[in-house]
Amino acid sequence: xxxxxxxxxxxxxxxxxxxxxxxxxxxxxxxxxxxxxxxxxxxxxxxxxxxxxxxxxxxxxxxxxxxxxxxxxxxxxxxxxxxxxxxxxxxxxxxxxxxxxxxxxxxxxxxxxxxxxxxxxxxxxxxxxxxxxxxxxxxxxxxxxxxxxxxxxxxxxxxxxxxxxxxxxxxxxxxxxxxxxxxxxxxxxxxxxxxxxxxxxxxxxxxxxxxxxxxxxxxxxxxxxxxxxxxxxxxxxxxxxxxxxxxxxxxxxxxxxxxxxxxxxxxxxxxxxxxxxxxxxxxxxxxxxxxxxxxxxxxxxxxxxxxxxxxxxxxxxxxxxxxxxxxxxxxxxxxxxxxxxxxxxxxxxxxxxxxxxxxxxxxxxxxxxxxxxxxxxxxxxxxxxxxxxxxxxxxxxxxxxxxxxxxxxxxxxxxxxxxxxxxxxxxxxxxxxxxxxxxxxxxxxxxxxxxxxxxxxxxxxxxxxxxxxxxxxxxxxxxxxxxxxxxxxxxxxxxxxxxxxxxxxxxxxxxxxxxxxxxxxxxxxxxxxxxxxxxxxxxxxxxxxxxxxx
Amino acid sequence: xxxxxxxxxxxxxxxxxxxxxxxxxxxxxxxxxxxxxxxxxxxxxxxxxxxxxxxxxxxxxxxxxxxxxxxxxxxxxxxxxxxxxxxxxxxxxxxxxxxxxxxxxxxxxxxxxxxxxxxxxxxxxxxxxxxxxxxxxxxxxxxxxxxxxxxxxxxxxxxxxxxxxxxxxxxxxxxxxxxxxxxxxxxxxxxxxxxxxxxxxxxxxxxxxxxxxxxxxxxxxxxxxxxxxxxxxxxxxxxxxxxxxxxxxxxxxxxxxxxx
Numbered sequence: 001x002x003x004x005x006x007x008x009x010x011x012x013x014x015x016x017x018x019x020x021x022x023x024x025x026x027x028x029x030x031x032x033x034x035x036x037x038x039x040x041x042x043x044x045x046x047x048x049x050x051x052x053x054x055x056x057x058x059x060x061x062x063x064x065x066x067x068x069x070x071x072x073x074x075x076x077x078x079x080x081x082x083x084x085x086x087x088x089x090x091x092x093x094x095x096x097x098x099x100x101x102x103x104x105x106x107x108x109x110x111x112x113x114x115x116x117x118x119x120x121x122x123x124x125x126x127x128x129x130x131x132x133x134x135x136x137x138x139x140x141x142x143x144x145x146x147x148x149x150x151x152x153x154x155x156x157x158x159x160x161x162x163x164x165x166x167x168x169x170x171x172x173x174x175x176x177x178x179x180x181x182x183x184x185x186x187x188x189x190x191x192x193x194x195x196x197x198x199x200x201x202x203x204x205x206x207x208x209x210x211x212x213x214x215x216x217x218x219x220x221x222x223x224x225x226x227x228x229x230x231x232x233x234x235x236x237x238x239x240x241x242x243x244x245x246x247x248x249x250x251x252x253x254x255x256x257x258x259x260x261x262x263x264x265x266x267x268x269x270x271x272x273x274x275x276x277x278x279x280x281x282x283x284x285x286x287x288x289x290x291x292x293x294x295x296x297x298x299x300x301x302x303x304x305x306x307x308x309x310x311x312x313x314x315x316x317x318x319x320x321x322x323x324x325x326x327x328x329x330x331x332x333x334x335x336x337x338x339x340x341x342x343x344x345x346x347x348x349x350x351x352x353x354x355x356x357x358x359x360x361x362x363x364x365x366x367x368x369x370x371x372x373x374x375x376x377x378x379x380x381x382x383x384x385x386x387x388x389x390x391x392x393x394x395x396x397x398x399x400x401x402x403x404x405x406x407x408x409x410x411x412x413x414x415x416x417x418x419x420x421x422x423x424x425x426x427x428x429x430x431x432x433x434x435x436x437x438x439x440x441x442x443x444x445x446x447x448x449x450x451x452x453x454x455x456x457x458x459x460x461x462x463x464x465x466x467x468x469x470x471x472x473x474x475x476x477x478x479x480x481x482x483x484x485x486x487x488x489x490x491x492x493x494x495x496x497x498x499x500x501x502x503x504x505x506x507x508x509x510x511x512x513x514x515x516x517x518x519x520x521x522x523x524x525x526x527x528x529x530x531x532x533x534x535x536x537x538x539x540x541x542x543x544x545x546x547x548x549x550x
Numbered sequence: 551x552x553x554x555x556x557x558x559x560x561x562x563x564x565x566x567x568x569x570x571x572x573x574x575x576x577x578x579x580x581x582x583x584x585x586x587x588x589x590x591x592x593x594x595x596x597x598x599x600x601x602x603x604x605x606x607x608x609x610x611x612x613x614x615x616x617x618x619x620x621x622x623x624x625x626x627x628x629x630x631x632x633x634x635x636x637x638x639x640x641x642x643x644x645x646x647x648x649x650x651x652x653x654x655x656x657x658x659x660x661x662x663x664x665x666x667x668x669x670x671x672x673x674x675x676x677x678x679x680x681x682x683x684x685x686x687x688x689x690x691x692x693x694x695x696x697x698x699x700x701x702x703x704x705x706x707x708x709x710x711x712x713x714x715x716x717x718x719x720x721x722x723x724x725x726x727x728x729x730x731x732x733x734x735x736x737x738x739x740x741x742x743x744x745x746x747x748x749x750x751x752x753x754x755x756x757x758x759x760x761x762x763x764x765x766x767x768x769x770x771x772x773x774x775x776x777x778x779x780x781x782x783x784x785x786x787x788x789x790x791x792x793x794x795x796x797x798x799x800x801x802x803x804x805x806x807x808x809x810x
Binding site for chain 1: 703
């Protein structure tokens with residue numbers, strides 16, 4: 001077995017194993033750390049902290065879940081089953097709220113709906129009141145307020161999965177229901193909705209994971225969620241063990257969500273891959289058509305157009321006074337781009353190792369098939385939980401490096417990873433690794449195996465095949481995942497807040513600090529930058545969605 | 551000369567392993583064209599994959615012009631076997647134009663030499679002037695010729711062809727079967743073709759092998775195969791198409807249909 005130039009499989013196996021380990025390390029460290037905490041700690045936690053926090057978190061999850069599901073499924077059915085003016089434009093515009101991170105929608109609406117803000121002023125003027133003391137709308141800073149705002153930016157996950165399910169559903173099943181005596185409404189409830197249930201479950205899981213991950217919106221709106229509790233326990237009370245214990249509870253919730261989603265996805269297989277004629281759209285006229293257009297437009301207006309326009313107005317106003325962005329903000333822009341680019345580069349490289357190994361290596365043991373799945377679990381771990389989990393292995397590595405430097409006669413002081421942009425980039429890579437792995441695996445699946453064999457028989461070894469055949473064919477997949485990772489890294493807030501170095505700001509943390517101070521002048525610039533960047537992947541998604549094979 | 555000596559091979563399945571090739575032996579003289587004929591699932595394509603080096607043998611050996619390729623603990627990597635293959639789906643690289651596809655295996659030549667060789671091969675297969683076209687712009691027959699030119703380019707000691715005509719329409723098949731034989735003979739290549747269509751096999755081959763359940767049931771010239779089938783099953787297999795044609799003619803003449 002020593003033919004010269006023989007392909008060595010172990011570096012690729014090792015690369016995949018290392019990626020899986022990097023993702024698992026924070027989770028395992030967290031479990032270990034929480035286990036070490038004193039029992040008294042748990043007692044205190046269970047008695048005083050968790051009941052309130054869990055009640056708020058579950059309330060938020062249930063509320064956001066219900067409202068986002070209703071909005072997403074309703075919008076998907078509207079553009080699938082009916083035809084009305086603006087339907088085509090709406091079918092992709094309904095994705096736009098994806099561009100607005102939860103903390104930005106909260107940030108914008110706090111100002112828009114402020115008792116002294118434009119909306120309440122207008123309502124008062126309309127009703128003839130002169131002062132906020134005489135009349136004001138219910139306070140946005142409440143659990144219901146948070147539910148509504150989060151649902152209006154997160155519903156596109158449900159919309160996306162459900163719409164493609166409705167579109168691929170056999171139209172004749174609906175027609176059969178109609179012929180069996182069901183009206184359109186009853187056919188929707190008894191045929192279309194049950195068939196789409198797995199797709200709804202998948203989309204809803206993403207909504208709930210994002211809700212659990214959110215820190216900015218919950219905090220701005222005064223909702224004490226698990227994520228907020230982790231943050232304040234660590235940052236305000238400097239109680240790392242307590243934060244780790246709350247993080248563990250959050251992790252348990254995530255595990256539950258993923259288990260439910262996996263069940264939903266399993267059933268997706270049986271209903272999703274049927275190629276059938278699309279549902280014939282019912283053409284609406286007159287007032288009904290008007291109503292449909294308005295219904296479809298409402299989520300786009302509330303979730304995207306209103307906050308984006310408001311931010312734009314604030315920015316224009318500021319630029320109109322001749323004041324550009326401050327140097328500190330410009331520095332934050334540079335730091336955001338640098339750390340996002342770094343994370344993108346590493347995530348792409350590691351994603352390529354994981355996805356390509358799966359293609360190329362013979363699977364001898366079951367665990368070799370499980371490793372890539374483990375390596376993509378990071379997306380489910382809330383950012384704050386990930387940050388705390390990462391802390392322990394990073395501290396261990398720092399201690400090791402410091403000892404190494406001392407042993408070799410160098411200055412043992414100084415940190416290499418902790419408190420540097422490298423730790424931040426690492427957190428992004430772990431959290432977003434599922435993007436390049438998933439996209440590249442899908443791209444590789446589209447390359448027939450005969451191309452691999454042809455390349456080999458024409459004299460290329462395995463690495464030559466990667467370089468001359470796979471990489472050129474994967475270029476669109478590489479570009480798409482680079483864009484998605486980059487923008488997600490740019491928007492990331494919770495992990496960034498906890499892991500960023502001193503005096504290091506990304507656009508997201510800059511905005512967070514501005515909002516905490518209640519200053520809106522420069523924060524709006526940062527927010528608008530993030531929203532505009534967030535539009536790029538939405539455009540990409542919309543284009544993929546319109547492709548008939550997607 | 552290709553020598554397969556009692557090769558055995560099995561695939562792992564959910565319930566243990568499924569034997570695909572059982573002690574299969576055959577010898578193909580240099581410059582000859584052989585066809586392996588058999589129903590789907592009889593292991594034809596597996597023979598090609600084993601010769602190309604994509605399937606490890608469990609027993610036996612494969613030699614090409616005296617070189618040991620597989621067996622006795624040796625497994626030469628596919629890229630070092632000097633074996634070319636034309637794939638059922640042609641496997642043309644979609645990101646490369648015709649010239650780059652044909653020149654893919656000529657990395658070791660310098661650019662002018664490679665261009666000369668590509669031009670000569672495209673001449674041979676009748677595709678001169680199509681160098682800059684992409685695979686998806688070509689018809690099925692043209693793609694097949696590009697695939698053939700590409701496989702011939704590194705001057706392999708053996709050419710493997712997997713169902714070379716299955717992606718073509720019926721009219722093109724017959725014409726191209728004769729054309730392929732002429733091309734292979736002109737290039738002086740030893741070739742092993744796998745097909746389930748006996749008309750193709752009889753049109754192309756110097757030697758025909760019948761594969762049944764992983765064994766070589768008969769290995770003979772087309773004449774010998776047709777006139778002296780080794781077993782009643784082979785006779786039935788060989789003459790089934792003739793039988794079908796006769797029945798179809800009878801139906802067209804208005805004979806009463808057979809009971810369903």
